[in-house]
Amino acid sequence: MSTGVLNVGVVLGGVAPEHEVSIISALQAAAALDRDRFRPIPLYIAKDGTWYTGSELLEIDAYRDIDRLRETAVPVALQPTPYDTLKLVEVREGGAFSRFFRPPRTFTVDVVLPGLHGGAGEDGGVQGICETFNVPYTGSGLLGSAIGMDKVVSKQLCRHAGIPVVEFVSFREDEWAHREEEGLDRCEAELGYPLIVKPARCGSSIGIAVASDRDALDAAIEDAFRYDDKIVVERAVEELREVNCSILGDAHEAEPSVLEEPVASDEEDVLTFQDKYMREAGGGKGPETGGAKSGGNAPEGMASLDRIIPAELPDDRSEEIRDLAVRIFRLFECAGVARIDFMIDEATGELYFNEINTIPGSFSFYLWEPSGVPFDELVERMIDIALRRHREQNGRIQTYDVNLLAEKDLSGIKNNGS
Secondary structure, X not given: OOOOOEEEEEEEEOOOOOHHHHHHHHHHHHHHOOOOOEEXXXXXXXXXXXXXXXXXXXXXXXXXXXXXXXXXXXXXXXXXXXXXOEEEEEOOOOHHHHHOOOOOOEEEEOEEEEOOXXXXXXXXXXXXXXXXXXXXXXXXXXXXXXXXXXXXXXXXXXXXOOOOOOOEEEEEHHHHOOOHHHHHHHHXXXXXXXXXXXXXXXXXXXXXXXEOOHHHHHHXXXXXXXXXXXXXXXXXXXXXXXXXXXXXXXXXOEEEEEEEEEOXXXXXXXXXXXXXXXXXXXXXXXXXXXXXXXOOOOOOHHHHOXXXXXXXXXXXXXXXXXXXXXXXXXXXXXXXXXXXXXXXXXXXXXXXXEEEEOOOHHHHHHHHOOOOOOHHHHHHHHHHHHHHHXXXXXXXXXXXXXXXXXXXXXXXXXXXXX
């Protein structure tokens, strides 16, 4: 690994509905990197799965014309190395003949910073690539990423651990197909109305709908299956108050941020994609609402959401939520920065776990700045945690320095055709 300035591979885009949201979050993080210590290497994953790099990928305005951007960016492929780095090699048309004129360019990454939302970037897929290539990466590992991405599994795990969740049922598409009436009967019998329908493994409120009758429920479930082959239907908390907390750390130490209370638009029952990402810049209902680091007219990502920071709750209630957030972070074996979302039923005072975001929008910098951690320090601490986890993992025995195939009689294996 480099001993001077570290090359940070900032991964953005991805094959997921939250492609554009990822671009915003990742470029915010890249802009916050201390250039005396880190050099951002953009790794853009297009919607068709092709990987690109190039300095132009660090400019938000370049993404207004994706086709043109892909023509100027450098398509790359991953190349295994025996070192703790990720090597990217330019992919060029023309095969060996083109290399006669100019060898393909190579790019080296010392640590990967996934800025992907949804899909293979947040569910452990890219994290698995990093593990396979033995390169350090920020954020949660395979287990925490996979569990956190699946709303059904995360709710089941929390419920097993005694952490309250609202009543819910889930369906896979093959369970729902041709048995819709049976599924609707189950939802009505076990949950009643109103209900919330969500794809199990999407974020940013994509595919989420409220249903107050059987026809609306049927339509909401069918729509949710457009985004995922597994969906969750849960009882709606009618007197809902949402409160979120971000956590920074790992198994050694986990620190909670101040709390936020997101505010839905007046005409919506739940926070929508538009609420989260498409409001005018500078929105917010509190003196400490954060702004983006991207500047100018660039989109602010999650920073554009109206929110109250810190959430106006009694001190003991705030401490309860912060403690529970840390507990869930550790239960899921998370690392880096995550955001845990809670629901409060104002009618009963009950507190429920809603979901966890292992790569939260804008990396929750708007919660850490009022907590005393500016964005540049937040990203630096994420990278430091990644490097420490990588050193610890590589300090354990992973292989044995013996070739069993050289020591063992292989005649039996050859003869049985295995």
